[in-house]
Amino acid sequence: MDATTDQPAADYRAEDAARALRGAGWGEVEVLDTVASTNAWLAERIAAAARDQTGGGASHGATLAESSPRRAAPRDSAPCAPAPGDAAPAGSVPRAVVAGFQAGGRGRLNRQWVTPPGTAVTFSVACVPVDHAGRAWSPELVPWLTLLMAHAVTGAVRDLTGAPATIKWPNDVLVHDRKLCGILATMVPAAATGGTGTGSAPTVVVGAGINVAQTELPVPTATSLRLETVAGSSTDDVAVPTRPAVLTAVLEHLADLLARVAEDPARELGPHGSVRTEIEERLDTIGRRVAVQLPGTDQPAVGTAVGLGAAGQLVVRGQDGALREFSAGDVVHVRPAAGQGARA
Numbered sequence: 373m374d375a376t377t378d379q380p381a382a383d384y385r386a387e388d389a390a391r392a393l394r395g396a397g398w399g400e401v402e403v404l405d406t407v408a409s410t411n412a413w414l415a416e417r418i419a420a421a422a423r424d425q426t427g428g429g430a431s432h433g434a435t436l437a438e439s440s441p442r443r444a445a446p447r448d449s450a451p452c453a454p455a456p457g458d459a460a461p462a463g464s465v466p467r468a469v470v471a472g473f474q475a476g477g478r479g480r481l482n483r484q485w486v487t488p489p490g491t492a493v494t495f496s497v498a499c500v501p502v503d504h505a506g507r508a509w510s511p512e513l514v515p516w517l518t519l520l521m522a523h524a525v526t527g528a529v530r531d532l533t534g535a536p537a538t539i540k541w542p543n544d545v546l547v548h549d550r551k552l553c554g555i556l557a558t559m560v561p562a563a564a565t566g567g568t569g570t571g572s573a574p575t576v577v578v579g580a581g582i583n584v585a586q587t588e589l590p591v592p593t594a595t596s597l598r599l600e601t602v603a604g605s606s607t608d609d610v611a612v613p614t615r616p617a618v619l620t621a622v623l624e625h626l627a628d629l630l631a632r633v634a635e636d637p638a639r640e641l642g643p644h645g646s647v648r649t650e651i652e653e654r655l656d657t658i659g660r661r662v663a664v665q666l667p668g669t670d671q672p673a674v675g676t677a678v679g680l681g682a683a684g685q686l687v688v689r690g691q692d693g694a695l696r697e698f699s700a701g702d703v704v705h706v707r708p709a710a711g712q713g714a715r716a
C-alpha cells in the first residue's frame with residue numbers, strides 16, 4: 373500500500389489500524405484521504421449540524437488563542453472525557469477526524485502547516501469541556517486544552533520511541549529542541565452552535581500535526597520521528613512507528629487525561645494538580661530565557677519563564693524582577709533570548 377498516491381489515508385483504513393483507532397476512546401474516527409484542514413473540516417461539521425438543528429447560524433471558527441472562552445457557545449456535544457455511553461455530537465458529527473493529506477493545513481497566527489501526503493499525522497478532535505457531571509469547566513481553564521493535547525503527544529512519542537519529547541509553550545512539541553508537532557485549538561463560535569446544550573461549555577476543535585516519516589521539513593527548526601529514530605540510529609532494528617500507531621497512542625493518552633481532568637477540573641489543572649504538574653514537568657520553556665514579542669511593539673519583552681498561570685498563561689520574570697503573564701494570543705515569539713537553550 374502506498375499512502376502517498378490516490379489514497380493517502382489507506383494506512384488508517386487497514387483492518388488492524390481501524391480496530392485500534394475504534395478502541396482509542398473517541399468512537400468511530402473519520403478517515404479522510406485529502407482535506408484542506410482537519411480543524412476547519414470538523415468545525416464546519418459541528419456548525420452545520422447545529423444549523424440543521426436550529427435552522428441557522430454562522431459557521432467559521434476562531435483560534436482559541438484569538439478568542440475569549442467567555443464568548444463561547446453553550447453546546448450539547450461530545451464531552452471532553454469520552455466514555456462508553458456518552459452521546460455522540462449533534463447530527464452524528466465525529467469526535468475525531470484524521471486526514472491522509474492536508475492540502476491547506478493551518479498553524480497558529482494563520483501560518484501554513486505543510487506536510488506531504490502520507491507522511492504526517494494530521495488530525496483533530498472535538499471537545500466540549502465539561503466535568504464528569506456534565507458541568508462546564510471554568511472558562512479560564514479552557515486554554516489548557518492545547519497543553520493537554522501537547523501532554524498526550526509527548527506521552528505517545530515517549531511510549532512509542534523513547535524520544536525525549538517536551539512541550540514548548542504554548543503549542544509545540546519538541547524533540548532535541550526541534551519542532552515535531554504543532555497544535556491548533558479552534559473555538560466554534562456561539563452563532564455556529566446554536567447556543568443550546570451543556571451549561572456554558574464551548575465546543576473546541578483541537579488539532580495536531582505530528583511529523584512522522586518526513587526526511588525533509590519545511591523549516592530547519594523542525595524534525596520528524598523518522599529523523600529522531602531511524603536516521604539517528606546505528607542499528608537496523610529501529611522502526612519508525614506507523615501513523616495509525618501514533619494516532620491511536622495520542623488519542624488514548626488524550627482520552628485518559630481528559631477523563632482525569634473531568635473528575636475535578638479545578639483540582640487537576642489548579643496549583644499542584646496532578647495533570648498540571650505533569651504538564652509543567654514536560655514544559656521545556658520553564659527556566660528558559662525567553663523573548664516575548666507582543667503585537668504592535670518593536671522590542672520583545674525579555675525575561676525568564678518561571679511557571680504557568682491559572683489559565684495556562686506563561687509567567688515571565690522580567691529583568692526588573694517583576695512578574696508578567698502572557699497568553700498565547702499575545703505572544704508572537706517565545707525563544708531562548710540569548711544562545712539556544714540558554715537556562716536562567
Ligand SMILES: Nc1ncnc2c1ncn2[C@@H]1O[C@H](COP(=O)(O)OP(=O)(O)OP(=O)(O)O)[C@@H](O)[C@H]1O
Binds near residue numbers: 544595
Ligand atoms: N510540518 C511542519 N513542521 C514544523 N513546522 C512547520 C511545518 N509546517 C509548517 N511549519 C511552520 O514553520 C514554522 C516553525 O515553527 P516554530 O515553532 O519554529 O516557529 P514559532 O514562531 O515558534 O511557531 P509557533 O507559533 O508554533 O510557536 C511555523 O510557522 C510553522 O507553522
Ligand SMILES: O=C(O)CCCC[C@@H]1SC[C@@H]2NC(=O)N[C@@H]21
Binds near residue numbers: 412477480544553555
Ligand atoms: O504550529 C502551529 O502553529 C500549529 C500547527 C497545527 C497543525 C494541525 S494539523 C491538524 C490540524 N489541522 C490544521 O489545519 N492545523 C492543525
